Amino acid sequence: MQGIIRTIRDGSGFDILLLGLALLYLIIFSAFPIIYNIIMSLQTVDMFTLTSFNRPFVGLQNYYDIFSQPVAGTIFWNTVKFVVLSIVFQLSIGFGLALFFQQDFPGASYLRGLFLAGWIMPALVVGAIWKWLFAGDFGVINYALTSLGIADDRIFWLSDPNVALYAVIIANIWLGIPFNMILLSVGLASIPRDVYEAAELDGAGVFERFRSITLPLMRAQLGAVISLGVIFTLQQFDLIAALTQGGPADSSNVAQYWSWQFSFQTYEISLGSAVSVLMIIFVIVVAAVYVRSTRHEHSY
């Protein structure tokens, strides 16, 4: 007994204890739900059999059912568009703002802080506000566009099937910019000033400095922001729920919302699980890329 206490207090027992706690946490809150989800995706599950393990196994039938849905193709491409466009614009605008606020001008840090306001707001609230802005008949955006003469007629942002997905993407870009900006600002701040000064003395111009110093030294941060961005975008649910609910006619539906619709609207829980398993696999690939990108981290 004495021995155990001693090893916990100042021996390897302490390390094992800490490791054990973390592992236990991971097993209970990450591994178990993921495995449970995978099992459900191979079974026939409805609400009434949620609590029992004793359910018929159907192999890959659920996956087959998903891919044979007529909307599967639409939803796949919508998800790709949603993720790629969101990330590209969140990252480039966020990076641009981070570089901008890196400049020394009065109030730079306050303004940067203010930008976080959008990130702090719950996505449901953001969705409700954008819904007003986008409203077809009385929305501010349409009012501005028509009175400035940019658009002849009102655009039905949320009910025109050709536009709805892009409306959701625009709102999501807005929501993601502050997060990108802050993470990248931190990265920029950690690049030593003297590297730039030395390059400047050697005659490197602004773009040359950005290309050969900022970008390579930001590699790890960019990798992190992109991978986290993919994950956040793939779990963006509230915004879609608040804006279009995937409609009209699934034109703005994406995988994560589709999964929810299966599980909680038509109660086909096994199909919902199958969609989310496919998403998990994709996220694991992204995470692997992220881990690789940080492993090659520069040291200077």
Next chain:
Amino acid sequence: MKAVMKWIAAASLFMSGAAQAEPVTLDIWTIDRPDQYMYLLKDEFEQSHPDIKLNIKTVQFRDMVNDLARATATGESPDVTYIDNPEVALFASRGLLLDLGPMLAESKVIKKEDIFPGPLSSVTWDGKIYGIPRGANTLALYYNADMFKATGLDPDNPPKTWDELYAAAKKLSDPAKNIYGLAFSAVATEEGTFQFLPWLQMAGGDYNKVDTEGGIKVLDFWGKLLDEKLASPDTLIRSQFDSTGTFNAGNAAMAISGPWELPRMGREAKFDYRAALLPIPQEGATRASALGEGDNVILAKSEHPKEAFILLEFLYSKMPDVWNRFGFVPAANVKSNDPKTPAIYAVFEESMKYARNRGPHPEWPKISKAIYTAIQSSLTHQSDAKTALGTAQKQIDAVLNK
């Protein structure tokens, strides 16, 4: 003096309580807010039935089916709960609800024959009765009589057929003033199906037979309203409540919705609003209307079925007051006590006679999804009405023939 009275009252309550058996507590789930139905009736019930206490828990409408299913799986289900009409079959078919037949046969309060056929079918599964409607709602055509007058239409003679509805919508719509002819909801949820079914039933068809000539006719008609901007393109994403909001604000001259709108309409609509029966396809066609609202059911596992049934009887006995107090239309043939807005009440009361239940079917959400998906893909011109309804029929058949 007041304090003394209170003490005496408390003491006498205590004595009478002590003289009786331990009071039974019923666990109740409801979707009501504290100023609605179950909460308002709780005090009245407990006063008239001192031996039964009610323990009420509010569950969000959209969570009710999920929560109830989970609770029945883990054995923590309530004694009595609210269930939305089309979901009764789901729980009844799994034997989770108490068959009320034997107690109904003895009941002096509830007469099965009095309940309207629509509501009765919503609580019936496999020939047995599993719930008592707490009230009902249905659809009607609201219209802005002031706008009718301003455009030269006769407010005492609202549209009776689809052609008349179209003509009126065309005349009333005024893009310059941001006024649409008609507001309704074709949203991709249960509400879209709810609004669509009566049209389909009037034109020939039902939830189990959607790929009919009538179905195509309805979708083409709805498509025409949207394409010609007689109804807002946002009809595709607005709930009934949101759509009617535009009517209240004067941005739509007519609206299709139910009696639940009346409290808000009374506050917000600054014009002479009236109601009419849903227009029919042509003179002499069969009428149909939607059936909404929900039912009070007893769970099969309840330990106090007798007391629970007493509560159901009590709730049913409030049917003559549901219009004035809760905004429901009576689900049974009772005389309403001095109904408010009597002209509109009369319309809904008559409409109730044509109200048909959705389903019943244990997998109703899947059927409903097939229907609203067809509506949306046709109205957005992703496919024509015939193809959309054909696809829906295949999905519905797959559910029905399982």
